[in-house]
Amino acid sequence: MADAARHDRSSRQLKLLSQALASGRLGPVRRLVNTLSPAEIGHLLESMPPGKREIVWGLVDPEDDGEVLLHVGDEVREALIADMDTDELVAAVEDLDIDDLADLVEDLPDQVIDELLSAMDRENRERLEQVLSYPEDTAGRLMNPDVVTVRADVTVDVVLRYLRLRGELPEHTDHLFVVSRRHQYLGRLSLAGLLTNEPSRPINELIDDEQPAISVETPADEVAHQFSDRDWISAPVVDDNNILLGRITIDDVVDIIREQAEHQVLSAAGLDEEEDLFSPVRRAARRRAIWLGINLATAFLASWVIGLFEATLEQVVALAVLMPIVASMGGIAGTQTLTLMVRGLALGQVGTGNTRALLTKELSVGALNGLIWAIVVGTLASLWFSDPTIGLVIAAAMAINLIVAALSGVAIPLLLRRLAIDPALAGGVVLTTVTDVIGFLAFLGLGTVLLLK
Amino acid sequence: MADAARHDRSSRQLKLLSQALASGRLGPVRRLVNTLSPAEIGHLLESMPPGKREIVWGLVDPEDDGEVLLHVGDEVREALIADMDTDELVAAVEDLDIDDLADLVEDLPDQVIDELLSAMDRENRERLEQVLSYPEDTAGRLMNPDVVTVRADVTVDVVLRYLRLRGELPEHTDHLFVVSRRHQYLGRLSLAGLLTNEPSRPINELIDDEQPAISVETPADEVAHQFSDRDWISAPVVDDNNILLGRITIDDVVDIIREQAEHQVLSAAGLDEEEDLFSPVRRAARRRAIWLGINLATAFLASWVIGLFEATLEQVVALAVLMPIVASMGGIAGTQTLTLMVRGLALGQVGTGNTRALLTKELSVGALNGLIWAIVVGTLASLWFSDPTIGLVIAAAMAINLIVAALSGVAIPLLLRRLAIDPALAGGVVLTTVTDVIGFLAFLGLGTVLLLK
Structure with a gap:
């Protein structure tokens, strides 16, 4: 069977962890847990009955808490959040990307949201509010407003110098977006193109304007299909006036594809895809x-x-x-x-x-x-x-x-x-x-x- | 319902196409079909009963034929291939990437394979043979041997000059791979890192050696889970001696994730995921x-x-x-x-x-x-x-x-x-x-x- 290997690896982790927990010494459990990625920790927490789950959750590196919360189903997330106090929660989520934060915010207690908003700078607060203003399951809710834009009337060299000044790029940046003075989306510019062309080349010769931008109102489902039909890594999101609002990346789309597929399996048995394996x-x-x-x-x-x-x-x-x-x-x-x-x-x-x-x-x-x-x-x-x-x-x-x-x-x-x-x-x-x-x-x-x- | 929009768009295409076909004028059908991406054309062909399917298949731009064949289920693929002669088939598949070609080759008639192999240059023929030597549903079968490698003992500037000389990068290149003299995998180097660091910076300061390489024998399923647990866009594939063999990209992984999920739905009713909606x-x-x-x-x-x-x-x-x-x-x-x-x-x-x-x-x-x-x-x-x-x-x-x-x-x-x-x-x-x-x-x-x- 194709998934036997996966089964082996994950269930080996689960078994090791259960043994370590049974031994009562938490040091090895902590070390084991913190070798895993946040998604893997989330996976493992979902696989554990409530008592053990709380112990393991307490041992996760606080830096990973926010990411782990993103990677568990609604029901498990609720239980994990109930286990944390306000300070822990604020610390866990304040460094998340805007789109991820928007994903979590509705599950957070009001007090945490208040503290979080007051700790954010104005620009980020406005961005979060903008993302939250779109209905769930639409492109607007999936997008991250953190995009790198360039202008068409410069050369490759100017962009290269700008990027060196700017430093790090947002995760999964495979293209920069070319915009007009009024921030209208004109096309995209691949990092590969920047690297393989001469510095003197003007950007407007390198723009790829074939990829249509995604409208902010597009349903999440349709976004997922466009990504997989067209093999995108990231795509620009625009409003009705073609103003660039943000960017959707493949990692969020992979989650949607998984959820879509699980929906048919679980609904046929009258189950919900957010259900906790260990619901009370x-x-x-x-x-x-x-x-x-x-x-x-x-x-x-x-x-x-x-x-x-x-x-x-x-x-x-x-x-x-x-x-x-x-x-x-x-x-x-x-x-x-x-x-x-x-x-x-x-x-x-x-x-x-x-x-x-x-x-x-x-x-x-x-x-x-x-x-x-x-x-x-x-x-x-x-x-x-x-x-x-x-x-x-x-x-x-x-x-x-x-x-x-x-x-x-x-x-x-x-x-x-x-x-x-x-x-x-x-x-x-x-x-x-x-x-x-x-x-x-x-x-x-x-x-x-x-x-x- | 979340998938209503998708339903609307795809079924609108289907309806338009059916109407155009019914009118008997093939010009509009051809124009309609060739505005779509190969994946969308594949999708549409899968949705059509055999008679109409053959007509539409004949109207697809020959340049897209190979890509379309990659995007349909086994049973439909068999039918489409049966509809083509040797020359058409060779022309359709000869420009495909090695991993995609490996995916198709078993469905091709022997004569086509012979002509194809003799038309290929030696390097590509050897690469194809290597990919085909790994069992189906393993990393070896999914990988594309076409990777861009650099050495650790040079500076960013040297890499930039090399890339400009080289020209285009393979699709979905988000990282270059750093290898030793003996082509052993040492780590990866992001395009973003190349763009945001000073030209004088040595590569060995920028190497990310945290991402473990995928062993060539890893089951496809496990590959998919690693990608989604760690948000990868591409990952290096190595043999037992850590020699870099190729690269797996997210687009192939998305296909595996879809297939895995469909497997549970369809098997529960005793159906096969490769079944043609319009099987005889x-x-x-x-x-x-x-x-x-x-x-x-x-x-x-x-x-x-x-x-x-x-x-x-x-x-x-x-x-x-x-x-x-x-x-x-x-x-x-x-x-x-x-x-x-x-x-x-x-x-x-x-x-x-x-x-x-x-x-x-x-x-x-x-x-x-x-x-x-x-x-x-x-x-x-x-x-x-x-x-x-x-x-x-x-x-x-x-x-x-x-x-x-x-x-x-x-x-x-x-x-x-x-x-x-x-x-x-x-x-x-x-x-x-x-x-x-x-x-x-x-x-x-x-x-x-x-x-x-």
Whole structure:
């Protein structure tokens, strides 16, 4: 398996740390923790049950505290912050980049925010307020206002001298941005270009104006797709008047891509991507109870359908024995189609341009598999109960349910999307309700007609 | 929803293209297609049914052909390659980077590979052969041998003059690598450092030797995690003797991260991440039939368990009506635990260090929810069938099954992992088999004991 190595390394760290903690000597734990990067420490804290987590958190180098907070899920972050006093928190976050600070600020206690704002210089405070003025999950919230700009009417040599005077560049600077006198975005200038061209070369000959700037209102998701479609490391962010506001870098985009992908996995089970692996039992139970409640309602619906056929079931008990097969096969086949559709929708690969072609394909696959499995299941059921009619009933119900499953797998996510309901979250519940109901209805209905004396 | 905008943009492209195709005039289609980046064209081709896909593929600027082939899934790639003749293919791929070429080469017909190798100069041919000599999904396969190296005993000025002579740098060069006389990796030198330091500064004062080099045998997965844990843009790859072999860049890593995440989503439904949205019907049906077959076997197992209680069901038909509820609730609750575990395993957050704590937590959540839903379902069932004993039976079965579900959700993925079976693929099937069997057994068993006259 591809992720075995990762598993080995991380779980080795986890094991070492658990052993060190169990020994009760905190020196080795501290040394072990502080060889790791903030992201790795965050990862490790997420993997630990609350008691141990607090001990380890207390041993992290205070300099790393802010970065570690950035690298854990919302729920764990909340717990870690609750563990710190105001001074510690202010010290932990005051040196963060503006975009990172904007990410954290809503989780901080009011008193910390007040102290933080009063400790900041005016320029940074205004920048933070600007970033916070944009809605969450937009480019404005992801950008860092700390950008290096140059003017088009100078030479490479002037820029080189300016950079030497300026000193360090912000992290992940692969391009400088060329702006007009009014700070309008004109194009970008790669560091590689600065290094490989003669000092006398004018900047305006080196500007790359092919890369469109990102509008500050662009949704985070769209930003992520533009980055990965165009292999960007950083990209400029502008307002409606093309004024350069900041810069988004690939490291933030990688986080978005991970979160997007986790969303489909976790929502399908009614879970939240910010959930702590070690949520307190009551909180976890309460949250999952909601999902179980929704599913219970659909299970009762299916039972009610079965209840309509009580008289049939009393006479032909074989129907009770076989009925879960039809429902379950419908659910499995439908889930395959649904999974492809939900992924296609998230990637923008499914739309009005191809729904008909997709439906045709999925219905054909459903019909073909319906036919095959109808024959197999029909034969097996006939032999089991020595009754060809029961084979016929289950075969017909199976074929019907697999076709309905294909149809539902395509239609339900499209319908949910139109109703502005997240198909990744609700698709599975709605689909299995349909395949259960139709499965039981077709099987018991046909059984009533064909088998009842 | 976060991905609505993406959906809108991509599906707008798809719709425009479909309309242009329907009009039969290919000029506008060609113009539309060639405003897109190769990744976007790949995306669009993946979204199109075969007939249209071939037309659009024929209209893509031949210069982009190679890059487009890199950006589509294996199955679509195969179809596109089948559509090209040898000359077209050679022209399309000969200008690709070595790492990208290595990615494609196994899908190319032998004749194309032969022509390609004979058209390449010796250095590039040797580089390609070297990259191909490493196993798939390792750092060696991901790396590009095209790196810019400098020596430690020179000054910034010497490097600047060398770079101006050299001209263009490879894409995504954020660091140069400092090597010894024997080409051993010593550290990296950022472009930003070159630009912000005085020309007289010696390179050995600027070397960053904190970033460990990646061993050529590191699994791709581990490479991806190192990149995202440490916010790298590029990283050096070395052999066992610390000789610098090449460089891995973030764009390839982003692709791995996407694939990893898709793997859990798609495997859970028995699907392959390389599957074409528009696979030919027979091929898709055959592949899915395998998954349906496995699930059918487990469904028959559940039916067999029910069959053991035929005599009970004949007397108490209410049991037949209610039995799917117990099984389905167990499946839902178990899937929640399983999903968290599979994700935790993939991220390396679950291991021997914390399994016991996780098991305790999940069992507590299962017991608490078991209690709650036992009371709810027990009460509803008592009222429905006006029989408190049936309420007691379903309540007890529900509590048992939710606890078994929690236990299975934790244990099954760990067990599968130990057996070297992918938990993302097999976890769901095994889990629902357990919750179905235990659900039916507990419910019908208790029913037989308590309800049979």
